[in-house]
Amino acid sequence: MTRLVNDPAAFADEMTEGFVAAHADRVCAVPGGVVRSTETPAGQVAVVVGGGSGHYPAFGGLVGPGLADGAVLGNVFASPSAQQVVSVGRAVERGGGILLSYGNYAGDCLNFDAASERLRGNGIQVRTVRVTDDICSAPVAERTRRRGIAGDLVVFKVAGAAAAAGHDLDQVTALAQLANDRTRSIGVAFSGCTLPGADEPLFTVPEGKMAVGLGIHGEPGLDEVDLPTADQLAGLLVERLLAELPDDVPQAANGRAAVLLNGLGTVKHEELFVVFREVSRLLAEAGVTVVAPEVGELCTSFDMAGVSLTLTWLDPRLEELWLAPADSPAFRRGSLAVEAPRRTVTPDAEQADELPPATDDSRATAEVVAGLLDAVREVIDTNVDELGRIDAIAGDGDHGIGMQRGARAAALAGRAAQLAGAGAGTVLTTAGDAWADRAGGTSGALWGMALRRIGRQLGDSEIPDAATIAEALHAARTVITETGGAQIGDKTLVDVLIPLDETYRDAVAQGADGAAATAAAATAAEQAAEGTSRLIPRAGRARTHAERSLGTPDAGAVSLSLIARAVHTALSTTGR
Amino acid sequence: MTRLVNDPAAFADEMTEGFVAAHADRVCAVPGGVVRSTETPAGQVAVVVGGGSGHYPAFGGLVGPGLADGAVLGNVFASPSAQQVVSVGRAVERGGGILLSYGNYAGDCLNFDAASERLRGNGIQVRTVRVTDDICSAPVAERTRRRGIAGDLVVFKVAGAAAAAGHDLDQVTALAQLANDRTRSIGVAFSGCTLPGADEPLFTVPEGKMAVGLGIHGEPGLDEVDLPTADQLAGLLVERLLAELPDDVPQAANGRAAVLLNGLGTVKHEELFVVFREVSRLLAEAGVTVVAPEVGELCTSFDMAGVSLTLTWLDPRLEELWLAPADSPAFRRGSLAVEAPRRTVTPDAEQADELPPATDDSRATAEVVAGLLDAVREVIDTNVDELGRIDAIAGDGDHGIGMQRGARAAALAGRAAQLAGAGAGTVLTTAGDAWADRAGGTSGALWGMALRRIGRQLGDSEIPDAATIAEALHAARTVITETGGAQIGDKTLVDVLIPLDETYRDAVAQGADGAAATAAAATAAEQAAEGTSRLIPRAGRARTHAERSLGTPDAGAVSLSLIARAVHTALSTTGR
Known part of the structure; x- marks a missing residue:
C-alpha cells in the first residue's frame, strides 16, 4: 500500500x-x-x-x-x-x-x-x-x-x-x-x-x-x-x-x-x-x-x-x-580520489521563441481554441479517477493522472499563448508541446503530436472552416496511427479516432456545418469507445489482464470520446 | 508478509x-x-x-x-x-x-x-x-x-x-x-x-x-x-x-x-x-x-x-x-583515503575447558540428566509453533523459536559433555552455557542461568537425593527472580516457577521421593501456567496487548510447565 x-x-x-x-x-x-x-x-x-x-x-x-x-x-x-x-x-x-x-x-x-x-x-x-x-x-x-x-x-x-x-x-x-x-x-x-x-x-x-x-x-x-x-x-x-x-x-x-x-x-x-x-x-x-x-x-x-x-x-x-x-545516492563503489568541481546549473539555453505573427481573425479563433482546451482540461479533471480505475483493469493505471497532467499543462500554455497574442495554430502547437512535456508516456507523446499537427494545419491566418478542420483532424489521425502503430481492433484510442475522423469528414462532405459535424463525431466516438469493451483484448497483453479487461473499455478510447463530447458541448454553449 | x-x-x-x-x-x-x-x-x-x-x-x-x-x-x-x-x-x-x-x-x-x-x-x-x-x-x-x-x-x-x-x-x-x-x-x-x-x-x-x-x-x-x-x-x-x-x-x-x-x-x-x-x-x-x-x-x-x-x-x-x-555495507560517507589492511580472523581464544573430574556415580546421573535434556528438547520441538502463537498475542512472538534454539543447543552440548565423561553438574552447566548462547534474549539468559545454578548445586560427585534437588531448584528460582526482577502476578514464568519450587520442597519435606515430588510439582506448574491467563496483564505492557492477551497464558509460563511435565514423564519412563 x-x-x-x-x-x-x-x-x-x-x-x-x-x-x-x-x-x-x-x-x-x-x-x-x-x-x-x-x-x-x-x-x-x-x-x-x-x-x-x-x-x-x-x-x-x-x-x-x-x-x-x-x-x-x-x-x-x-x-x-x-x-x-x-x-x-x-x-x-x-x-x-x-x-x-x-x-x-x-x-x-x-x-x-x-x-x-x-x-x-x-x-x-x-x-x-x-x-x-x-x-x-x-x-x-x-x-x-x-x-x-x-x-x-x-x-x-x-x-x-x-x-x-x-x-x-x-x-x-x-x-x-x-x-x-x-x-x-x-x-x-x-x-x-x-x-x-x-x-x-x-x-x-x-x-x-x-x-x-x-x-x-x-x-x-x-x-x-x-x-x-x-x-x-x-x-x-x-x-x-x-x-x-x-x-x-x-x-x-x-x-x-x-x-x-x-x-x-x-x-x-x-x-x-x-x-x-x-x-x-x-x-x-x-x-x-x-x-x-x-x-x-x-x-x-x-x-x-x-x-x-x-x-x-x-x-x-x-x-x-x-x-x-562510482558515487551516486544509491550506489557507491570504491573511492573517487579527486573531488570533482561543483556544477553550476544554468537554465536550459532553449528560450521561449517569439510568437509568430497572427491575424486578428486567427486571434479570435485562438480565443475559442483556448476555451476548448479549458473544456478538455475540465472533462479530464472530472473523470480522472474513473480513467485511472479502468486503466488499472487493462493497463498500468497511470492513464488518468497522465491525461490530467497533459490537459492541465496544455490548457495553461494554450491560454498563455493566446493572451500573448498568438494565433489559433500557435496556441495549439504550444499546447501540444506542453501536453507532451508534462504528461509523458506514450499517450502524452501522441496527444502532443496530434495537437501540434492540428495547429500546423490551422495556421495563424485564416478562420478555419469545417473542411479545414476535417483535414486537420485527418492529419492528426494519420500521425497517431503511423507513430503509435496500433490497428483498429487493438482496443486503443485508435478504435475511437478512426470513426471520429471519418464521421466528421463524411458529415462535412454531406454539407454539415462544423457544429453538426462535431455532434455526429462525438456520438460516433462514444459508441466506438463503448465498443472497445466488447472487443478481444489487444494483442500481446497479459492473459490475466485480458481476462479481467473483458467488459471494460480502453481508458485511452474513453478519454478521446469524453474530449470529443466536451468539445461539442463547449462549442454549442458558445454558439460556434 | x-x-x-x-x-x-x-x-x-x-x-x-x-x-x-x-x-x-x-x-x-x-x-x-x-x-x-x-x-x-x-x-x-x-x-x-x-x-x-x-x-x-x-x-x-x-x-x-x-x-x-x-x-x-x-x-x-x-x-x-x-x-x-x-x-x-x-x-x-x-x-x-x-x-x-x-x-x-x-x-x-x-x-x-x-x-x-x-x-x-x-x-x-x-x-x-x-x-x-x-x-x-x-x-x-x-x-x-x-x-x-x-x-x-x-x-x-x-x-x-x-x-x-x-x-x-x-x-x-x-x-x-x-x-x-x-x-x-x-x-x-x-x-x-x-x-x-x-x-x-x-x-x-x-x-x-x-x-x-x-x-x-x-x-x-x-x-x-x-x-x-x-x-x-x-x-x-x-x-x-x-x-x-x-x-x-x-x-x-x-x-x-x-x-x-x-x-x-x-x-x-x-x-x-x-x-x-x-x-x-x-x-x-x-x-x-x-x-x-x-x-x-x-x-x-x-x-x-x-x-x-x-x-x-x-x-x-x-x-x-x-x-x-565511514564505509559500511549500508552506510557510506566521504572517502577513506587509506586502504586499511585486511583482517585475519582468528578463532576466539576461549577454548573449551578440560572437563572437571567426575565420579562414576555422577557420570551415571549425567546419563539421566542428558536424557532429561533431550526430553526437554523434544517437548519444546513439539510445541514450538503453539508457543510462538501464544507469545505473539501478548509478547513479540519469538518465544517458541528462542526456546527451541536454546533447548536444542542444551541437549546437544549436554549429551556431548556426558559422552565425554562429564559428571551431572558439568553436563548441566555446559547445557546452560549452550542454551544462553544459542537462544539469546531474556528468556535464554534466564534459562542458561537456571541450568548453570542447578549444575553447580548438584556437582560432579554425588548422586543427588530429592533434598539436594529441592535445594538446587530453589537456588535456580532465586537467581531467576533476582535477575529478571519479575514478581508473582506479573504474568511471567515466575508465576509458575514459584509454586513449582514450593510444591517440590513441600513434598520432599513431607517425605515424598523424587518421583512423587516431581509429579506434584509438574501438576502445580500446569495449574499455575493456566492461571497466568486469568491474571491482569503484566504491568507496563501495551494496552492493546493487554486487551488481546486476556484469556491467553504467558508463553514463558507455559514453557516451564511443559518442561516440568516432560521431566516427570521422562523420569517415570526410565523408572527414576
Missing part, C-alpha cells in the same frame, strides 16, 4: 523535490529530471538514463561520478516526455555526445527517440542502448523485444565507467551494448504494487502463489507456481539464468559474473540475504565466480513483493568497468 | 551467512556476529553494537571503518546472548577497550551487562551507551527508560568516528553519550510486521489508521489517528520533535541537526522523499540547518509499514564526527 501522498498528480514532482533535498550533495534538479552536482571534464561522453518514476533507485538514485550524468524522471510508471529528455541531455552534454540508456518500453522508446532527433538537430551526437535483460518477456530469438528490469544498473554502470575512463561515444555505446548483451535477469512476484492515490493494487498475485516473470508494472509473466522456500527460489532463479547463456559465453563453469539480487519493494533485506546464501552456493557449485555482488533494492516497483536475479557475464573489459569507482 | 524462509529457526543464521557472502569485501563472520574485514590500529577503541535480527541495516550493515568494529547479531527480535557479545568483543578488541552500544531493551541490557562482566574478567575495559531516542516510549522525565530506535545510527556513527579519530575509551563513551542525549526520534506505523515462518502479523494497526509511537517490535504507542497526507505526517513528526529539545539546546532556531527519515520496511523511498520534502521545508522554516540528512531504510522491522524521524542536535564536535568518513 502506498499511503504517504499529497495530491497524486503531484507525487512524482514532489518526490523529485524531496530526493534532491535529501541528496543535495550529489544531485541537482533541472527541468525534466536530475543531474550530477559535480562537473565532468569537457569532451566526456554524457550518459543519460531515465524512465518512469516509482522504481527507486532507478533512475535518480543512479546519478553521480562513475555512473549516470543525468536521469530523466517521468511521471509515475510513465515515460518521460521527449522535452524532458532534451532538457536533461542539454544540461549534461560536454561536447562528447550523449548516450541515452533506458529500459525497453514502448513509451520510453517513443519519447527518447523523439528527443534524439531534436538533440541531433542541435548538433549533438546521440546514441541509444536499450536494456533488454528480462528473459521472461520474450523468447531468446526476439531478444530486442525484451523488457529492461534490474539489469539496467549494470548497463548504466558500465556506460558511466566507460565514459569516465575517457572512451569516445562509439566506444561507450559498444561497451554498454556488450554489457546489455551479456546481462540476463529473471523476476518473480508475490503481490502487486499500489500506485499513489489508488485504493487497490494495480495487479495481484493469488495468496500463496508466485508469479514467475511478472513485469515490474504487472506485465504478463510465464507461470504461477506455489510459494517456494528461500532455497527453492534461489534454485529456480539460478537454473533459469544458467539455462540461457549469451551466445559468446559457451559455458557457465569458469565464468565470472556480476550478480544482482534485487528486492522489488516489500521483500526485505533479511529475506534477500537468506536467498543470496543459496544463490552464491549454487553459482559456486556451477563454477561461476561472483564478482562484487549487490543484494538490495536496485530497481523497485513501489510496494510490490518480488525478487529478481541478474547475471552479467563479464569479460576483462566489463569487469574493470563494473569494479570502477 | 515475510515469505522467503527455509527453516524459521535457522532464519537468523542463514541471513547472516548470506549477508557475509554479499558483503565479503567489508565484513567477516565470527561466532556471535560479524566484524570488519579490515584491521584497526592497535590501541584504538573498539565499538561493538548489536541487538536482535530483523532490523537491517541495524546491526550488521553498520560495521566498517568509521562506524562499528563489530555487530552482535541475535536471533529474530531477540537479544544476542552474553556469550555472543563476549565472542564479538574479543574478536575486535585492540587494547583500547570496548564501547558496547545498543538500543535500550531489557533482554539486550541483561545480556550485554553479563558480557561486560565477563570481558572485564578478562582484563578488558568496557563501557556502555544505551540508545534511548524514542520520545514516545516514556516521558521526558524518565529518559533512561526510553527505547532505542533509528537514532542508533547517529550514536554508533559518532562513536565509530570518535574511535577512528583516536579518542580514548572514556572520551568515545562521553561523545556517544552526548550524541544519545542530543538525539530524539518519533515513529509512526500503518501496519505490523510478519516474523519468518509466521502466518499472521505480530501486531496490526487498523486499516486507514496510523499508530503514533508504536515500537519497532509492536510495543505500545501513544495514540491512533486517521491516516494523514504526506505533508500532514511531516508536520506531526517535526512538531513533536521540536517540542522536546534537549536541555542544553534552548531553541530550535539557528540550531544544526543531523536528520534521519527512516522507512520501517514497506514505506518506500518515493514516499519517504515526498515526506522529506515537507520535513526539510518545515525545519528550514523553524530556523534549523539540516546537516547531511539520511532518507531511507536505517532501522527496519521486517515488512512493517512505518516511518520515523530522528533529529540529533549537533555541536561542533558532534557535527565533525557525524560528517567523518
Whole structure:
C-alpha cells in the first residue's frame, strides 16, 4: 500500500523535490529530471538514463561520478516526455555526445527517440542502448523485444565507467551494448504494487502463489507456481539464468559474473540475504565466480513483493568497468580520489521563441481554441479517477493522472499563448508541446503530436472552416496511427479516432456545418469507445489482464470520446 | 508478509551467512556476529553494537571503518546472548577497550551487562551507551527508560568516528553519550510486521489508521489517528520533535541537526522523499540547518509499514564526527583515503575447558540428566509453533523459536559433555552455557542461568537425593527472580516457577521421593501456567496487548510447565 501522498498528480514532482533535498550533495534538479552536482571534464561522453518514476533507485538514485550524468524522471510508471529528455541531455552534454540508456518500453522508446532527433538537430551526437535483460518477456530469438528490469544498473554502470575512463561515444555505446548483451535477469512476484492515490493494487498475485516473470508494472509473466522456500527460489532463479547463456559465453563453469539480487519493494533485506546464501552456493557449485555482488533494492516497483536475479557475464573489459569507482545516492563503489568541481546549473539555453505573427481573425479563433482546451482540461479533471480505475483493469493505471497532467499543462500554455497574442495554430502547437512535456508516456507523446499537427494545419491566418478542420483532424489521425502503430481492433484510442475522423469528414462532405459535424463525431466516438469493451483484448497483453479487461473499455478510447463530447458541448454553449 | 524462509529457526543464521557472502569485501563472520574485514590500529577503541535480527541495516550493515568494529547479531527480535557479545568483543578488541552500544531493551541490557562482566574478567575495559531516542516510549522525565530506535545510527556513527579519530575509551563513551542525549526520534506505523515462518502479523494497526509511537517490535504507542497526507505526517513528526529539545539546546532556531527519515520496511523511498520534502521545508522554516540528512531504510522491522524521524542536535564536535568518513555495507560517507589492511580472523581464544573430574556415580546421573535434556528438547520441538502463537498475542512472538534454539543447543552440548565423561553438574552447566548462547534474549539468559545454578548445586560427585534437588531448584528460582526482577502476578514464568519450587520442597519435606515430588510439582506448574491467563496483564505492557492477551497464558509460563511435565514423564519412563 502506498499511503504517504499529497495530491497524486503531484507525487512524482514532489518526490523529485524531496530526493534532491535529501541528496543535495550529489544531485541537482533541472527541468525534466536530475543531474550530477559535480562537473565532468569537457569532451566526456554524457550518459543519460531515465524512465518512469516509482522504481527507486532507478533512475535518480543512479546519478553521480562513475555512473549516470543525468536521469530523466517521468511521471509515475510513465515515460518521460521527449522535452524532458532534451532538457536533461542539454544540461549534461560536454561536447562528447550523449548516450541515452533506458529500459525497453514502448513509451520510453517513443519519447527518447523523439528527443534524439531534436538533440541531433542541435548538433549533438546521440546514441541509444536499450536494456533488454528480462528473459521472461520474450523468447531468446526476439531478444530486442525484451523488457529492461534490474539489469539496467549494470548497463548504466558500465556506460558511466566507460565514459569516465575517457572512451569516445562509439566506444561507450559498444561497451554498454556488450554489457546489455551479456546481462540476463529473471523476476518473480508475490503481490502487486499500489500506485499513489489508488485504493487497490494495480495487479495481484493469488495468496500463496508466485508469479514467475511478472513485469515490474504487472506485465504478463510465464507461470504461477506455489510459494517456494528461500532455497527453492534461489534454485529456480539460478537454473533459469544458467539455462540461457549469451551466445559468446559457451559455458557457465569458469565464468565470472556480476550478480544482482534485487528486492522489488516489500521483500526485505533479511529475506534477500537468506536467498543470496543459496544463490552464491549454487553459482559456486556451477563454477561461476561472483564478482562484487549487490543484494538490495536496485530497481523497485513501489510496494510490490518480488525478487529478481541478474547475471552479467563479464569479460576483462566489463569487469574493470563494473569494479570502477562510482558515487551516486544509491550506489557507491570504491573511492573517487579527486573531488570533482561543483556544477553550476544554468537554465536550459532553449528560450521561449517569439510568437509568430497572427491575424486578428486567427486571434479570435485562438480565443475559442483556448476555451476548448479549458473544456478538455475540465472533462479530464472530472473523470480522472474513473480513467485511472479502468486503466488499472487493462493497463498500468497511470492513464488518468497522465491525461490530467497533459490537459492541465496544455490548457495553461494554450491560454498563455493566446493572451500573448498568438494565433489559433500557435496556441495549439504550444499546447501540444506542453501536453507532451508534462504528461509523458506514450499517450502524452501522441496527444502532443496530434495537437501540434492540428495547429500546423490551422495556421495563424485564416478562420478555419469545417473542411479545414476535417483535414486537420485527418492529419492528426494519420500521425497517431503511423507513430503509435496500433490497428483498429487493438482496443486503443485508435478504435475511437478512426470513426471520429471519418464521421466528421463524411458529415462535412454531406454539407454539415462544423457544429453538426462535431455532434455526429462525438456520438460516433462514444459508441466506438463503448465498443472497445466488447472487443478481444489487444494483442500481446497479459492473459490475466485480458481476462479481467473483458467488459471494460480502453481508458485511452474513453478519454478521446469524453474530449470529443466536451468539445461539442463547449462549442454549442458558445454558439460556434 | 515475510515469505522467503527455509527453516524459521535457522532464519537468523542463514541471513547472516548470506549477508557475509554479499558483503565479503567489508565484513567477516565470527561466532556471535560479524566484524570488519579490515584491521584497526592497535590501541584504538573498539565499538561493538548489536541487538536482535530483523532490523537491517541495524546491526550488521553498520560495521566498517568509521562506524562499528563489530555487530552482535541475535536471533529474530531477540537479544544476542552474553556469550555472543563476549565472542564479538574479543574478536575486535585492540587494547583500547570496548564501547558496547545498543538500543535500550531489557533482554539486550541483561545480556550485554553479563558480557561486560565477563570481558572485564578478562582484563578488558568496557563501557556502555544505551540508545534511548524514542520520545514516545516514556516521558521526558524518565529518559533512561526510553527505547532505542533509528537514532542508533547517529550514536554508533559518532562513536565509530570518535574511535577512528583516536579518542580514548572514556572520551568515545562521553561523545556517544552526548550524541544519545542530543538525539530524539518519533515513529509512526500503518501496519505490523510478519516474523519468518509466521502466518499472521505480530501486531496490526487498523486499516486507514496510523499508530503514533508504536515500537519497532509492536510495543505500545501513544495514540491512533486517521491516516494523514504526506505533508500532514511531516508536520506531526517535526512538531513533536521540536517540542522536546534537549536541555542544553534552548531553541530550535539557528540550531544544526543531523536528520534521519527512516522507512520501517514497506514505506518506500518515493514516499519517504515526498515526506522529506515537507520535513526539510518545515525545519528550514523553524530556523534549523539540516546537516547531511539520511532518507531511507536505517532501522527496519521486517515488512512493517512505518516511518520515523530522528533529529540529533549537533555541536561542533558532534557535527565533525557525524560528517567523518565511514564505509559500511549500508552506510557510506566521504572517502577513506587509506586502504586499511585486511583482517585475519582468528578463532576466539576461549577454548573449551578440560572437563572437571567426575565420579562414576555422577557420570551415571549425567546419563539421566542428558536424557532429561533431550526430553526437554523434544517437548519444546513439539510445541514450538503453539508457543510462538501464544507469545505473539501478548509478547513479540519469538518465544517458541528462542526456546527451541536454546533447548536444542542444551541437549546437544549436554549429551556431548556426558559422552565425554562429564559428571551431572558439568553436563548441566555446559547445557546452560549452550542454551544462553544459542537462544539469546531474556528468556535464554534466564534459562542458561537456571541450568548453570542447578549444575553447580548438584556437582560432579554425588548422586543427588530429592533434598539436594529441592535445594538446587530453589537456588535456580532465586537467581531467576533476582535477575529478571519479575514478581508473582506479573504474568511471567515466575508465576509458575514459584509454586513449582514450593510444591517440590513441600513434598520432599513431607517425605515424598523424587518421583512423587516431581509429579506434584509438574501438576502445580500446569495449574499455575493456566492461571497466568486469568491474571491482569503484566504491568507496563501495551494496552492493546493487554486487551488481546486476556484469556491467553504467558508463553514463558507455559514453557516451564511443559518442561516440568516432560521431566516427570521422562523420569517415570526410565523408572527414576
